[in-house]
Amino acid sequence: MELVDLTHMVPMDFFDLGRSSLEEMVSAITRTSIDGTEWSDEAGDVLSLRLGSREAPLIRLSAAEQSVPVIGIDTTNIELGQTERGVLCAVRGTVVKAEEGGYEYIRHGPFIFHITNGNKQVLYENLMESFLGLREAGAAPPLEKMTERIRSVLERWLQRQVSLAHRGALILWDGSLGAPRTSRSLSLMSGMLREARERENTVLAFSKKTTLTLWNGGRDLVDNHLAPSLLDIDEDARANYAGQLCFLGHVYAAKLWPGSFTLRLDIDRSMPVSEAAKEVGKLLVSDCLRENYPETLRLAHILSKFSAAEIIGIHRFIGKTYGLEVSQYPDIRGAILGPLEGNSQSRGVFVH
């Protein structure tokens, strides 16, 4: 089993744009905002659902007889520091494929960007057009949000490439299938889901960021003895965020393994619930599950995440190769351990 069919997915523009930004070759063009639409990928992810006493429909799952390829995609970004004129950041994405009990990966990056107020608009437009096909990208987000946006572009691009390169596979996204109604990502995501369907792929989006709790504060939505099963919480989710978000996926609380908390799982809304249950049943036999979470996604996350040594190494690379001096370094420990230390909002550090 090889992932070589995915090695053609070299995001050369990512590489070139990043390198150009470091070499200050990106012309300093500033544009005014075309529309004020803020595109945020995470908008649909960060939900807090407090489910009422009403019993949600429970869908018992049974493992499929045959396994299928499972492909997980995850990306990470990190701020490397600040220069006199802007921000240095790095993004990285990984595709992990599970097939016949084995795992393999392709890791893209790190791609390093030097984002300044002078180049961010050009950078943003180039990325949106090259990778997402959006000709009118709109105004670039504020400098401090650019890193996250670049990561998001890489992630969408990888997700799309995986969809196009496979047939009959389960494609695992990190996040949800929801987006703000006015967001540009809505049409993008919709198109990606369609492309996946056309190739008989199924997108399963696991969100770690959605907090699922009961009114009484409990977080274990499904009894252990009922696992594996899905709890259909679509109506609750939509009711909670009606008017603000568009749900392209049907929202479930998934408990795929006894003894672990339920996770939010979005599955393409165009897929009937019974079909969706069958697809999740395929996942049960096709991928390992740790703490209710698919191993492919876990590995993709691990492989993408930047370590302290990598950050210092990248600093060294930037200094040696481009002579850029970082005027303010981020707190490496905070950057790496931020979420673990309850400090995920460390200044200037974005951990996906």
Add this chain to the structure above:
Amino acid sequence: MMQILKLDGNTVDIIACPPEDVRKGDYILLNDVSANAGLIVQAINVGYANIPGLLEDLLRETSTKNLEGVDMDLLGTQSYIDAIKNAKVFSCKIRRTVEDGYLNDDLSWTPGRSTTFARKLSEEEVLRLIESGVEEAIPLGNLRGGTTISIPLSGLDGKLNIVTGKKGTGKSHLAKLLLLSLLEHGGICIVFDVNGEYVGLGDKSSDNPLTEKVYVLYPGENFKTTLAYTGLKAFLGIASSVLDLPPNSAWEVRRIWSNLAENKALTLKKLGEAMNAVSNGYIREALLRRYESLLASNLFTDDLKEASTIEDWLNKCRDGGALIFNLRNIGAGIRQIVVEFILVKLRHLLEDWFVPAVFLFAEEAHLYLRETYWEDLITRMRHLGVFPTFITNQPDSIKESIYRQADNIFLFNFTNENDLEAVSKATMTDVHTVTMIAKELPPRHCLILGKAVNDFPLVVRVREVQAKTMGETRFFFPSTAKSRRPERLSLNLTPTPRGGTLVPS
């Protein structure tokens, strides 16, 4: 690039990123350009730099270690990241300062951190430090990089040396190398060969011309002496110190000896008869018991044809030579008699300037050297011209005072902490240097400490010697007698597949 990380007392920690090939024992120059001065430090330990978050990093890597995959590292950052992960810290000991190009023993000066550049000294530079290039020198072996190292004769002449290490590491080999090298330069050597390991040096079938200068003496066989040559003083010394003759009986011996000497009848036979005629029964018994011990040693003879003297043998060594006293197959008591006899005679000969000095090689000296002689050897006899080299695999058998007086220590591998602690009592070293370096010395490699290397501790691979240096070890199984060659281990050293890394061309 190497930089000072920490300076604490006479210890300097140096960080190297990317890591440099500095190993334990290597020398580094910390050159403070602002002060035109520097420190010469020696790496005694090597470790990885403590990178923040590395533990988490490694734990994460364990999850993905066996994954196959490809890294599309288009920027080629991996080598920089690897450099960080592999950054090393060298824990070093300050050996000397350099001011205006001259070595200085004053270690109180400290370099500036930001103005100091660190670089590893080449082997040629290290050799210059130890003054290896002098004319009268002994080629000892090679440094790690292959550079030949010689130690100046002045580093051994008049010096007290200790060669120690665990069994099978090459102590005796080095001792033989030193011995042959001294012979080559005209030195006179005496060896107390307790295990019969040096007899091969006298094997005339060997190609080495130096074997002609080696005389293997078997006490009681080809080395016997007369009472008259021994003299009353040496005889009483042997009787009292080795055979525990009580003082009253010693007086009786003195009386008998004088009578026999006056009558020119100083023979073993007459001595026995005179002792047998002593009226006091207790003294008679005491004397006869010691007499029988002396007879059993076979060292003494009345036959002038088979008797020889130390002078006879030393005369053969005038242009360099070694007398090897094979003590292997003789009992502990007799061994002590022989050694006592030789040392007493040697002292007299040196006092009379019969020879200017001798190099004494004593293997496992604690087995035959009585307490008082240790002190005597390193103080009085040393001034008279006995330059001892003690060879042992039991470093704690040598007294602390000897270590403190030692000029050179040739330290081979030890793994036992107590052994290393014993050696570290020597004044020319510190416990860290000894424990950190000696523990990892491969066979045939020794750490030289002291004057021979101008007090710059040095790891040396001892060279081969063109002579029969192997001892005659007895085996039961013929196959075990064959020397074993290390076999290539069929370990799979290829990394587990992790795919490749694509970097831009």
